[in-house]
Amino acid sequence: MKRIKYTFLLCFIFISGALFSQVDSVRFVNDNVIVGEVKGMNQGVLTIETDYSDDDFTIEWEGIKSISTKTSFLITISDGRRYNGNIHSMEDGKIKIITLEGRSTIVSPDEIVFMESVDKDFWSKMNASIDFGWDLTKANNLRQSSLRSNIGYKAERWSISTYYNAFSSNQDSVSKVSRDDAGIGFRYYFQRKWFGGLSTSFFSNTEQKLLLRSNGKLGAGTYIIQTNAVYWNIAAGASFNSERYEQSADDRESIEGFVDTELNLFDTGDLSLRTKITLYPGITESGRWRSDFNFDVKYDLPKDFYIKMGITFNYDNMPVQGASESDYVFATGFGWEL
Structure with missing residues (x-):
């Protein structure tokens, strides 16, 4: 019993x-x-x-x-x-x-x-992804590698995110080509669709003879569209730009404005598309303007793996002597996300 x-x-x-x-x-x-x-x-x-x-x-x-x-x-x-x-x-x-x-x-x-x-714990509010790409060609012993990664945390009223991307290309009888960019950003969400943001980014690029560009931005924006299928936002503000080149005589410091817009389409099955463009009109350097453009296509695989293709394009209408006005990278990669 x-x-x-x-x-x-x-x-x-x-x-x-x-x-x-x-x-x-x-x-x-x-x-x-x-x-x-x-x-x-x-x-x-x-x-x-x-x-x-x-x-x-x-x-x-x-x-x-x-x-x-x-x-x-x-x-x-x-x-x-x-x-x-x-x-x-x-x-x-x-x-x-x-x-x-x-x-x-x-x-x-x-x-x-x-x-x-x-009631989510710390790890439940985290998001992260990392993907790699690798190319090897017998001709001229060409070797290319790419890495893209990001980590983010989203709380009730604010979020913080950081990223690091790298590209490297080596081949016989040709100078090494490399570009690296990294950054960290903070965003605070107000009522309705408005938000404020503060961010810092770092960029280097051998094609544009740029050893390091440090850029700090402060601005505000709003969501034009925010649904279960797509979001589209726009932001504007001011930025401080410090640049160090291969020739120290070319070094610059300036204040710029910025306008950026981002579009993300994710209600397309396992396929998602994201594009972002940022324009930097010069304030202390009259007549100068720069732009950064990103476009990514990602296809989700089982177990949180994915494959991604993307293009990054940078433009500067006043490059230093001997440097290119523009540079771009087209990369494919295989990765995993949290």
């Missing part, structure tokens, strides 16, 4: 623990239901963790018929509003957001563009 009682008690504790941990429920458009803990939603993909699976489930947001959570989230709406609270689907297909203060707001499902669990 005691054995039966203890067995029943253990089963009760196990089931109760499972039910307690599975606080959120999601119903698909085919009426299947999954119960667990919703971790968040980003770029049109919702992630939910269950007790009976080693890996988290990922579900297209548009494939969800209804959702109800006890987990609290930082929720971003397409018009830039931000809420802290949980969400519940209504009979008419709308979603009710109940804030931690008890206030409620009703929105359409496609208006919710981002959700992040308020």
